[in-house]
Amino acid sequence: MVIDWGTSRGVDEEKGEQQFPAREAMVVVAVSARVEKIRDRVYFLRWLSWSLLFCLLLAVCIGCHDTELDGSKEHQGGRVIDMDGIAVPVFDTSAEQLNYTRSWFADRAEKRAALQAFLHLFPEKEQSCGMAALDLAYLELGDDYRLSREHEGLTAIKAYTDIAADYEDIPQVSAKAYWYIGWIYADLLGKRQKGMEYYRLVAEKYPEERVFLLSPTPWVSIISTGGGAMNTALNTPPRNTWAALALMEILRNSGDEDLAWSAFVRLWRQYRHSSATGFGLLLILKRRIRIDQSLKMAEEYLDMDSSNVHIQGDIQRLIDDIGLQRDEA
DSSP: OEEETTTTEEEOTTTOOBOOOHHHHHHHHHHHHHHHHHHHHHHHHHHHHHHHHHHHHHHHHHHHHHHHHHHHHHHTTTOEEEETTEEEEOOSSHHHHHHHHTSOOSSHHHHHHHHHHHHHHOTTOHHHHHHHHHHHHHHTTOSOGGGOOHHHHHHHHHHHHHHHHHTTTOHHHHHHHHHHHHHIIIIISOOHHHHHHHHHHHHHHOTTOBOOSSOSSTTOOOOOOOSSTTOOOTTOTTSOBHHHHHHHHHHHHOOOHHHHHHHHHHHHHHOTTSHHHHHHHHHHHHHTTTHHHHHHHHHHHHHOTTSOTTTHHHHHHHHHHHHHHHHHO
């Protein structure tokens, strides 16, 4: 290739093709280099701006977190207590401290520390300490009771047994502890007969003990209804007692129809206005136990002002189904 500097044109001697002007090529190269340098600076500035933005957001988040902590300290008088390396805020009253233990915690260890702190700070509040001890025992079942293993269930049973003994003179605590033991045996460990022993103990020992505490277990959501539109809470006295809930569990877990019927009859006679009785009636109808008597009780139940409106439709449908089956027979 020969370059003709006079014309600034290059000619390929073999192909005779006109090539790009040399000076213009030099200019393009220089411009390209300049563009590359500018582009590099743009990329650097863009990266720098994103980094600064990230740092700013991080600083804001840290600031908000610090502000939140500062606010809580100010609210609590700046006091905290260390429980196994976890700082637990200290509140002025036992009621506030107990409410804190029942707030949401992302980490089970933090929940445990909060409950242990309450027991340490307010030992004179026996009933509240019993409630905190019950919550501590429940933590032994792991993050999800449905996935608990046998040794976790047995550990929880041991904790509840100790609570029942330590708070024997506080029925609101001991009744729930025994109820939980029955539930773990029957539902989590599959030992229904063993579980029913504890349910019978609750029914016999605490016939009038009302359910004032939180729902016994997450899956128990019995809704009690009365004359008022807002009267729908599980623990609205005297709608539910631990004995009524225990009898319903005996009915639910018993494979013996006579034992199931006996539990329901007691529910009907002693706790007719309990929401547990409505669910017990539903179970009796589904199992077709003593069907003539059950149908009569069902009709009476539906006429009661205190019947559970949430299951009235289910009971009526069962009554209708049983009637159709009899007509077809």
